[in-house]
Amino acid sequence: MGLLAAMAISPAVTNVSGLLVVEEENTVPVRTTRRETQPLLSRQKRDWIWNSLYVEEEKPAPTAYKIGQLKSSKNLEGKRFVIEGEGANTIFIVDHKGDLFVTRALDREEKSSYHLTARMYDGNRNLVEDSGDFVVQVTDINDNSPVFAGTFNGSITERSMIGTKVVEVNATDADDSSTANGELRYSLIQDHSAFEIDSVTGVISCKINTLDRETRSQYVVVVKAQDLRGLTSGSTATTSVTITITDTNDNIASFIRRSYELQVPENHKVNEKIGVLELEDRDQLQNKEPTFIIPNDISRVFGIELSPNKNGNLMLRKALDYETTNSYTFSIQVRENLKNLAFPADNVNSAVTTAQVNVKVLDVDEPPVFSQLIYSFTVEEERLASNFGTISARDPDRVNKGVRYSILDKDCPIGINPITGQLSTLRKLDRELEATHVFQVKAQEEPSGLESFVKVNVTVKDINDNKPELVVDEVSVCESDVAGTVLGILRATDKDDQPASFTFSLASETSNFSIQDYGNNTAAIIVKMGPFSLDDPKDYSVDVRISDGGRPVQTSITKLAIKSCQCDARRIPTLCKAGARRMGVSVHALLAILLCIFTILVIVILFVMRKRYQKDSLANMKNSGEIHEQLVTYDEEGGGEMDTNGYDVSILSSACHDGSLLRHPDHHPHPSLYAMVQKPAHQSQPSACKGDMAVMIEMKKDEADHDRDGFPYDTLHIYGYEGPESLAGSLSSLESSSTGSNLDYDFVSDWGPRFRTLAELYGVNEPEYYHQY
Numbered sequence: 001m002g003l004l005a006a007m008a009i010s011p012a013v014t015n016v017s018g019l020l021v022v023e024e025e026n027t028v029p030v031r032t033t034r035r036e037t038q039p040l041l042s043r044q045k046r047d048w049i050w051n052s053l054y055v056e057e058e059k060p061a062p063t064a065y066k067i068g069q070l071k072s073s074k075n076l077e078g079k080r081f082v083i084e085g086e087g088a089n090t091i092f093i094v095d096h097k098g099d100l101f102v103t104r105a106l107d108r109e110e111k112s113s114y115h116l117t118a119r120m121y122d123g124n125r126n127l128v129e130d131s132g133d134f135v136v137q138v139t140d141i142n143d144n145s146p147v148f149a150g151t152f153n154g155s156i157t158e159r160s161m162i163g164t165k166v167v168e169v170n171a172t173d174a175d176d177s178s179t180a181n182g183e184l185r186y187s188l189i190q191d192h193s194a195f196e197i198d199s200v201t202g203v204i205s206c207k208i209n210t211l212d213r214e215t216r217s218q219y220v221v222v223v224k225a226q227d228l229r230g231l232t233s234g235s236t237a238t239t240s241v242t243i244t245i246t247d248t249n250d251n252i253a254s255f256i257r258r259s260y261e262l263q264v265p266e267n268h269k270v271n272e273k274i275g276v277l278e279l280e281d282r283d284q285l286q287n288k289e290p291t292f293i294i295p296n297d298i299s300r301v302f303g304i305e306l307s308p309n310k311n312g313n314l315m316l317r318k319a320l321d322y323e324t325t326n327s328y329t330f331s332i333q334v335r336e337n338l339k340n341l342a343f344p345a346d347n348v349n350s351a352v353t354t355a356q357v358n359v360k361v362l363d364v365d366e367p368p369v370f371s372q373l374i375y376s377f378t379v380e381e382e383r384l385a386s387n388f389g390t391i392s393a394r395d396p397d398r399v400n401k402g403v404r405y406s407i408l409d410k411d412c413p414i415g416i417n418p419i420t421g422q423l424s425t426l427r428k429l430d431r432e433l434e435a436t437h438v439f440q441v442k443a444q445e446e447p448s449g450l451e452s453f454v455k456v457n458v459t460v461k462d463i464n465d466n467k468p469e470l471v472v473d474e475v476s477v478c479e480s481d482v483a484g485t486v487l488g489i490l491r492a493t494d495k496d497d498q499p500a501s502f503t504f505s506l507a508s509e510t511s512n513f514s515i516q517d518y519g520n521n522t523a524a525i526i527v528k529m530g531p532f533s534l535d536d537p538k539d540y541s542v543d544v545r546i547s548d549g550g551r552p553v554q555t556s557i558t559k560l561a562i563k564s565c566q567c568d569a570r571r572i573p574t575l576c577k578a579g580a581r582r583m584g585v586s587v588h589a590l591l592a593i594l595l596c597i598f599t600i601l602v603i604v605i606l607f608v609m610r611k612r613y614q615k616d617s618l619a620n621m622k623n624s625g626e627i628h629e630q631l632v633t634y635d636e637e638g639g640g641e642m643d644t645n646g647y648d649v650s651i652l653s654s655a656c657h658d659g660s661l662l663r664h665p666d667h668h669p670h671p672s673l674y675a676m677v678q679k680p681a682h683q684s685q686p687s688a689c690k691g692d693m694a695v696m697i698e699m700k701k702d703e704a705d706h707d708r709d710g711f712p713y714d715t716l717h718i719y720g721y722e723g724p725e726s727l728a729g730s731l732s733s734l735e736s737s738s739t740g741s742n743l744d745y746d747f748v749s750d751w752g753p754r755f756r757t758l759a760e761l762y763g764v765n766e767p768e769y770y771h772q773y
Contacts, residue, residue, distance in 0.1 A: 053100065053136045057108040058143055067136070070098035070118050078123025084131070085116035092116065092136065100136075108138040109174045142181040144174035145235035146225040155244040158213040159343050160206050166195065166243055169202040171225035173235075185230030189222040189238065197223060199230065204241060213245040214282040214346065250343045251282040252336040253290035253310075254351035262314065265362045266322040277304070277312035277355065279334060282347065285310060293333040301328065302359070320361050323398050328359040367450035368393040368403045368443040375441075375456045377423060381431040382465050384424075391421040393443035393452060402446040409439045414458055416441060423458075431460040432495045462497035464550030469493050470558040475525060476576060477532050477540060478567035485527040487513070487562065492521065492546045494554075501549035507557045508543045515544065525560070532564050534577045540564060703757075 053068040070081050081094045092114070093101050114136040120129035154167030175181035186202045188195070196207045204221065221241050228234030255277065262275040281288040292304040292312050303315045312334070333354050336345075345351070370393045377389035395401040405421045407414065414437060415426045421441075429437075437458040444451045475488040492502040504515050504523035514528040525542065532540070540562040547555045565573035749759035 053134060055102055055106050055136055055138050057106050057138045057141055059102075059105055061102055061104045064093060064101035064103045066099050066101050068100045070094060070100060070120075072098075072120055072129050074120075074128060076122050076128060079128065080121045080123075080125075082119045082121065083116050084119075086111075086114040087136075088116055094118070106138045108140045108176065109144065112138050112140075112176075114138075140176035140179055140181050142175055142228060142235065144181075144227075146171040146173045146184050146227055146237040148223075148225065148237055148239040152223075152239060152241045153244070154204065154241060155246050156206055156211065157246045158211045158248055159209065159250065160211060162207055162209050164206045166204045166206060167241060169197070169204065169223050169225075169239065169241060171202075171237055171239075173227050175227065180228050180231075182227060183229045184225050184227055187224050187226070187230070189224050192219075192221055194219060195221055195243065197221075204243070211245050212250075212346070213247045214251065217245050219243040219245070247284040247287055248343070249283055249287035249289070249336075249341055250345060251287075251347050252341075252345045252351050252353075253279045253281040253288060253334050254347065254353065255334060255355040256280050256352075257355065258352055259356040259358065261358050261360075263360045263362055264316065264320065265364045266320040267364045267366060268316055268320060270316055270319055272316060274302070274314045274316055274359065276307065277314060277332065277357070279311050281310070289336055291335045291337065293335065295330050298328065298330040302330075304332065314357070314359075321396065322361045322363040323396060326361045326363070328361070329356065331356050363397070365450065366396045367452040368445060369396050370443065370452060370454040372454070375454060376459070377456070378459045378461050379425060379429065380461045381429045381463055383463075384428060386424045387422045388425070389423045389458075391416065391423065391441050391443075391454065391456065393421070393454070395445055401449060403443050404446055406442050406444070407439055408442060408453075412439045413437065414439065414456075423456075429460045431462045431497065432466065435460050435497075464496050464498055464548065464552060464554055466495040467554045467556035468500065468502055468546040468548045469556065470544055470546060470560065472560065474563070475560060476563040476565045476573055477527065478565055478571055478573070479532050479534065480567065481527045481530060481532065481571075483527055483529055487525045487527060490515070490523040490525060490544060492548075494548050494550075496548070496550065496554075498550055503547045503549065505545045505547075506542060507545040510542055512540060513542050513562070515542070525562075534564055534566060534575070536564065707757075 055067055059065075070083075072079075079098075080096055081098050083089065083092065083094050083100075091103055091106070093103060095101070098120075115133065116136065117131040117133050118129075119127060119131050122128050148169065148171045152167055152169045156164060156166045169186065171184055171186075173182045173184055177183065185199045186197050187199060188197055194206065194208050194211065195204055197204045202223070202225075204223070219242075221243065222238055223241055224236055224238045226234045226236040256279065260275065260277055264274045268274065277292075279288075279290055281290070288310040290306070290310060290312070294302065294304055299317070301316070301318045301320075303317045305313045305315055307313050312332070331354055335353065370391070375389065375391060379385050379388045391405055393403050393405070395403060404418045405416050406418060407416050413426050413429060415424050416422070417424070437460070439456055439458075440453050441456055442451055442453050469492060471491040471493055472488055477485075477487055481487075490504050492500075492504075494500045494502075500521070502521045504517045506513075506515050510528070512528055512530070512532075514526050515523050516526055517523045525544075542560050542562065544558050544560050545555060546558070547553055563573075563576045565576035567573050749755070751759075
């Protein structure tokens with residue numbers, strides 16, 4: 001620090017042993033002259049002589065201290081120095097002697113060198129020495145400690161070889177790395193038995209080959225970094241490094257128990273878990289690879305599947321039956337693929353690889369079991385079968401309860417014996433209507449126990465029970481057709497399922513046509529003899545007999561109508577006479593038609609009988625004597641029970657001239673009873689004309705208008721007269737007689753003034769009346 005070296009201004013500056021030396025290019029001094037008119041620029045030799053300029057960092061500077069001197073080979077009086085550059089006149093100052101001072105402490109880590117220039121002037125402020133560059137170096141001291149860049153974590157597989165790299169740590173030091181201040185050394189604070197660190201590179205490696213994750217899965221080591229190349233006087237820093245031991249497959253699976261006790265009900269579902277055979281494997285789950293070995297005879301009933309955590313799930317492969325076998329005892333082995341073992345297993349001598357399993361079957365009340373999963377039977381159509389199949393079910397429990405059978409479908413044509421399970425037909429089956437009957441049979445333990453159901457298919461077997469039906473297009477014969485002409489092709493169909501061999505023939509002989517059977521279920525209708533004419537009034541037809549060749553043979557006869565036509569040269573009809581083609585009618589259709597005709601006849605007979613009864617009743621009524629009618633008047637104004645009065649209309653008929661109702665067999669005609677009624681003196685009483693109904697009504701109206709005690713005629717009834725030609729006779733009461741009654745009406749006079757008129761009409765004694773005449 002205190003060394004000084006002579007420095008001279010030269011074009012080249014060489015750094016020798018840390019000292020700045022300026023070599024002198026030319027020793028001959030050069031003066032700088034100034035002219036008034038034009039400055040003369042010329043190259044000057046360098047006469048600067050520098051001292052070595054170094055500043056120790058962090059050196060206190062309560063007052064400026066000198067670090068060197070600016071010198072020139074020129075010795076002038078009144079010279080003055082000027083510096084420029086980094087920190088000039090602030091950090092660095094120069095006096096008139098050329099001494100260079102530092103005014104404050106410097107930090108090399110902040111700035112390690114300062115570049116400056118210097119000029120020298122004479123007393124007249126003339127430039128004597130032009131600018132010369134120099135550098136002030138800040139020397140380093142160990143004022144910074146090492147720093148770790150971050151946290152460090154590493155991992156290594158268990159059982160790794162010695163020297164296997166785990167992780168590399170590094171630290172930094174702000175001091176000059178070219179000096180001891182910045183050179184670091186690494187070490188572990190505590191000597192570790194499993195790991196070591198390279199002091200220069202900071203690489204942590206394994207120094208043993210017996211790392212065991214199952215014993216210890218993680219280590220934490222403390223690393224120290226120290227500068228000054230690890231000298232005790234150097235600064236230090238520490239950090240923790242976590243080292244994880246990763247797993248490898250170095251253990252085999254082991255049963256946690258030597259025997260397992262399990263219970264399962266006999267109705268346990270197949271392919272579902274019964275229990276868990278737990279295993280122990282110190283390796284992690286990805287390295288847990290057990291394989292189970294189960295005896296062959298047991299493997300049909302039980303199986304083993306791996307659970308998500310690599311244990312063994314005991315599965316049921318076959319349905320259990322407590323009544324057959326109520327317990328199972330067997331051994332299971334567990335193995336691990338040795339090829340996947342990186343090293344010999346640690347627990348190869350202590351692992352439990354064989355365990356005994358005891359499965360106890362629990363008894364459960366089970367529903368009946370059918371002997372088959374699905375039943376299929378065949379029954380012939382159109383026949384009643386009392387026993388065409390049997391459904392069988394049993395109680396699988398030891399109590400062996402009785403079983404009753406029933407069919408769920410109430411409309412099923414099949415019946416079942418509730419005790420024996422025998423199937424029978426309730427009615428004849430028709431394959432053509434329904435070829436297959438599908439239903440369910442229920443089996444229930446007695447009296448009302450568990451139930452089971454089974455599907456039953458009954459196929460209706462076909463028999464030859466349908467007659468063949470004729471299939472033919474419209475057949476016509478031309479007037480010009482000669483013998484041998486084919487009029488049409490006959491075919492047939494059969495609803496039966498059996499293959500039919502149809503044969504065709506004539507049911508009745510005809511002189512005009514014949515049928516030729518081709519033997520391939522077809523036939524031709526051929527002209528046998530002509531001639532044919534549209535003028536012929538009769539219709540042409542043939543009766544076709546068809547046999548289906550089945551067992552039993554079914555035969556049908558169909559009347560085939562043949563139209564007669566006029567045809568052109570190509571036998572194309574141009575004019576035809578209408579003809580009827582009648583097909584055979586089945587027995588069922590015939591019965592339906594007869595039933596309709598019978599119903600219509602019964603309805604007609606009942607209708608005729610009813611009309612005759614009505615006529616007889618009317619005739620008896622006509623001859624039964626008098627027909628009494630009641631003339632009823634209603635008071636719309638309301639008068640209670642007194643508003644309605646009954647009158648015997650037969651009295652009114654007395655106004656007729658004949659007076660037939662008052663005639664007596666042994667008396668002569670006499671005046672009517674109505675003419676004898678005494679009227680009040682103040683009333684005008686027009687004489688009732690014999691048979692004049694209108695005059696009588698007007699008199700009654702007038703009488704009512706002047707009689708305050710009488711009832712008003714609020715309703716006027718109009719009576720029509722029917723002619724004598726009516727079958728029922730006259731319905732009027734005017735022609736009837738009132739003498740047929742033997743009632744005594746004298747009590748009417750006791751009812752008061754309101755009934756005076758009635759008393760006069762009905763209160764006349766018959767002997768007195770006849771006495772007057």
